[in-house]
Amino acid sequence: MTAQAALNPRGEQPAHVPDELVIDFDIYNPPGLQDGFHEAWKALHAEGLGDILWTPCNGGHWLTARASVMSDVLSQYETFSSKVIIVPKTRGEEYGILPTHLSPPEHRPYRALLNTGLSPKRIRALTPAIHRIIHQLVEGVRLKGQCNFMEEVAVPFPTSIVMMILGLPIEDGPYLKTYADHIMRPDGTVSITEAYGKLKEYLKPYMDARKENPTDDMISGLVNGTIEGEPLSENDAYELCLEVVIAGLDTVVNFLSFIMYYLANNPEERKRLVEDPSLIPAAADEFVRRFGLVVVGRYVEHDTVFHGVEMKAGEMVINATFLPALDDRINPKPMDIDFDRSSVEHTTFGAGPHRCAGAPLARVEVIAALNAWLSRIPDFMVTPGTKPTFKAGTVGSMEDLHLSWDPATTTSMPIPE
Amino acid sequence: MKVTYVSAGGDETVIDLKGGVSIQEGAIQNCIDGIDADCGGGMSCATCHVFIDPNWVEKVGPPTQLEADMLSAVPGSTEASRLSCQIRMSPELDGLVVHMPEEQHGC
Numbered sequence: 001m002t003a004q005a006a007l008n009p010r011g012e013q014p015a016h017v018p019d020e021l022v023i024d025f026d027i028y029n030p031p032g033l034q035d036g037f038h039e040a041w042k043a044l045h046a047e048g049l050g051d052i053l054w055t056p057c058n059g060g061h062w063l064t065a066r067a068s069v070m071s072d073v074l075s076q077y078e079t080f081s082s083k084v085i086i087v088p089k090t091r092g093e094e095y096g097i098l099p100t101h102l103s104p105p106e107h108r109p110y111r112a113l114l115n116t117g118l119s120p121k122r123i124r125a126l127t128p129a130i131h132r133i134i135h136q137l138v139e140g141v142r143l144k145g146q147c148n149f150m151e152e153v154a155v156p157f158p159t160s161i162v163m164m165i166l167g168l169p170i171e172d173g174p175y176l177k178t179y180a181d182h183i184m185r186p187d188g189t190v191s192i193t194e195a196y197g198k199l200k201e202y203l204k205p206y207m208d209a210r211k212e213n214p215t216d217d218m219i220s221g222l223v224n225g226t227i228e229g230e231p232l233s234e235n236d237a238y239e240l241c242l243e244v245v246i247a248g249l250d251t252v253v254n255f256l257s258f259i260m261y262y263l264a265n266n267p268e269e270r271k272r273l274v275e276d277p278s279l280i281p282a283a284a285d286e287f288v289r290r291f292g293l294v295v296v297g298r299y300v301e302h303d304t305v306f307h308g309v310e311m312k313a314g315e316m317v318i319n320a321t322f323l324p325a326l327d328d329r330i331n332p333k334p335m336d337i338d339f340d341r342s343s344v345e346h347t348t349f350g351a352g353p354h355r356c357a358g359a360p361l362a363r364v365e366v367i368a369a370l371n372a373w374l375s376r377i378p379d380f381m382v383t384p385g386t387k388p389t390f391k392a393g394t395v396g397s398m399e400d401l402h403l404s405w406d407p408a409t410t411t412s413m414p415i416p417e
Numbered sequence: 418m419k420v421t422y423v424s425a426g427g428d429e430t431v432i433d434l435k436g437g438v439s440i441q442e443g444a445i446q447n448c449i450d451g452i453d454a455d456c457g458g459g460m461s462c463a464t465c466h467v468f469i470d471p472n473w474v475e476k477v478g479p480p481t482q483l484e485a486d487m488l489s490a491v492p493g494s495t496e497a498s499r500l501s502c503q504i505r506m507s508p509e510l511d512g513l514v515v516h517m518p519e520e521q522h523g524c
Binding site: 073075104108111112118119120121139193281282285289292341342343344345346349352353354355356357358360361363 | 435438445453454458459461481483506
């Protein structure tokens with residue numbers, strides 16, 4: 001069996017799954033993916049399809065397609081637990097990283113430790129460094145007239161911020177990202193267990209050092225943290241660190257690429273933001289609505305009938321958290337970008353107790369990136385002859401986004417302190 | 418759509434919010450003091466506690482069971498208490514008034 005086929009075992013359609021709910025949909029490679037990641041997933045909103053679907057791909061699992069059913073799955077954690085959150089289940093069972101596989105009440109004290117490192121107060125303290133880093137990166141490419149956006153800006157920016165928050169050397173970001181990628185978008189060459197091993201090997205000396213000599217960084221907070229008065233075990237502390245590494249190095253990185261691809265192809269909208277930068281926060285919120293990328297799974301804890309559909313214990317339900325915002329029952333003309341929308345209803349950051357702890361940080365990063373780029377490089381396009389590649393997985397991604405511009409149309413300005 | 422945040426000292430700040438944005442997000446994004454929102458909106462910290470103005474309690478509605486459980490552990494919470502991360506702006510709430518506690522205790 002090829003590595004690729006091993007990644008997508010087909011499941012038998014169980015007797016209780018009605019034929020009319022079945023759709024052949026591989027979440028790691030949906031049909032039409034190269035025409036657009038979100039466009040490919042929109043197939044689940046096709047005329048005549050139900051709100052809940054079943055696919056034989058990746059071992060066979062449910063898919064929620066509409067806002068109403070998805071928010072019920074994400075909030076009814078007693079029925080839909082986070083015991084396994086990735087398909088196929090065989091991979092998902094390897095995955096469990098704290099606190100993603102816990103449910104309340106156990107979940108809460110672990111989540112509280114993450115919250116401390118990512119709270120709005122902490123982000124405010126980091127904001128000057130956030131602006132400085134993105135301005136440096138943009139200035140670094142400005143006079144070249146072209147860049148590989150992902151490699152030169154989208155990856156280093158959030159990666160540097162996460163490394164700063166954790167208290168790790170910024171230059172090690174790319175090494176950690178390689179293994180985070182193997183966990184999030186496997187290509188069959190490195191197993192999840194191996195990837196965990198490499199990351200733990202890297203983190204251990206830092207965690208030991210911070211236990212001895214704590215600073216105010218997040219690793220210090222985690223290794224010296226307590227759960228109900230008891231110190232966190234070494235393994236639990238690893239897992240929380242890993243969670244920040246994985247979550248921080250993958251999401252905003254790709255999100256920025258989707259935004260820049262849109263702006264490169266939509267000069268009128270781009271011009272609006274260049275001419276009136278006060279629109280950037282509203283634009284960021286509209287982009288958050290339109291370009292969510294995360295897919296989360298839930299494990300059916302007991303037999304249930306959910307919105308009229310019979311589900312059995314042990315089954316998996318996959319929830320593309322970006323789909324509700326793209327549901328025309330929630331947002332009119334959902335695939336259009338409209339900075340003046342009166343409502344930006346979305347679940348891009350999820351819902352329920354596992355809602356993204358990094359959401360406020362992500363917003364600040366996106367606003368900073370748009371400000372830095374558009375003020376220096378207002379006019380740019382996708383490099384002629386190039387086309388980005390889309391990839392699907394737990395976090396959707398875009399690769400090979402090449403941008404070009406005339407350096408003469410750019411503006412020089414000092415890097416903020 | 419308008420929301421008024423009243424501080425414990427009586428100062429009022431009025432802001433505009435789009436539909437779908439939570440009252441907690443509105444405060445954080447507009448740098449209004451009084452709401453900490455340590456968990457960023459995940460209903461896992463109870464530091465976005467607000468008291469709904471008496472004129473709006475009925476329209477806003479009661480907390481969910483999980484939210485009520487968290488609120489019961491927050492010192493000073495009342496029948497009018499809600500976690501502002503769980504209230505999303507909508508046309509029905511245009512003009513909403515919320516009162517912020519003196520301190521966010523969390524739970």
